[in-house]
Amino acid sequence: MTQETQSAMTPEVRAMIGVSGDVVQAWGVVDAEYLRRFTQAVMDPDPRYWDQDFAEATHYGEIITPPIMVSYLASRIRPDQDDPVTRAFEENPESDGIGSVERPGELPPVPTNLVRVLNAGNELEIYKYPSIGDTVFFQNRYSDIRERVGRDGRAFLIITRETTYKNQNEELLCITRASTIRR
């Protein structure tokens, strides 16, 4: 890094590495109707998702569900919270529909004045297919924050948020990591 480049990796930013959120229980359970809608939307006709007799005879011994379906289950808006979609448009009629929608279990923001956010990529680790009836627990964590210098000589950050999903028996279902660039 050149002397002219101002580091974006301040002590306050570095201190966020490893910071975890609460363990949050996702609303509801893994259910057959959500499974139907999800697998139809991703266009996966696998009978392991809907043919009970066939599924029970497979390696898995039961109906399975797509591994990262639980990540969307976890981001559901709970019915016992205020409607954030309506509020977003009351506050800003030009809302993009997502910017003001609060999701459960969010981490505290990384204290940086770099405000432009770009998607840098995703990682998946899969260990077990969620079962119908599972309750899902998830926890977010800043697993990594790195500094890079762009071609314009300005420092930027790559922030990786890891989310671990387990079921009610503490069985690990999957781990996702989403990295964003902050410029």
Place this chain on the structure above:
Amino acid sequence: MSLPLEELLKLEPEDILAHNERPKADDLRNKQQIFFEDVEEGMELPKYIYNPTPTHLFRWSAAIENFHRIHYDLDFGLNHDRNPSILVHGSWKQSVVPQYLKDWTLPKGWPWKAQFEHRAMLVPGDILIMWGKVTSKYEKGQMGFIELEIGMMTQDGIESMPGTATVVLPLRDGPDIPYPFVPPAD
């Protein structure tokens, strides 16, 4: 006959669609196991070809409760965000990946890991080719590990999701892959 990706991209868009290898339910029901020994470096996986419409995008938004207007509100996409159209969701592409790896490793393999980036704006009308290619293989703990290069390419050869994956296949004379999956100790 499965066409190599390079050959597929030489075809006209409507001809690319004719080479879709996405399995039907009965194909998945009757899927025969690929064993570690069957796999060679450079081998290509079947190509899953998609031609998403606004309805497909809306269905995905509704299924996962993603309210971002860039995916379903054309006026917002064009005039507010200055996008070329409504945009195909990165989350949908991300969800195709484990499906694709699952299908290839069925009935007893395991789609363990994947990592990928999101590049390019994909819009309704694009033809999208989910592809994979074996880059290496190794045995560990009586399991067969296959390293893959993966991606989702447009009909114009633009790679929208470059990535890699690791899947696990049984050895022909080996034990079943444990389920839930437990990777071997280093």
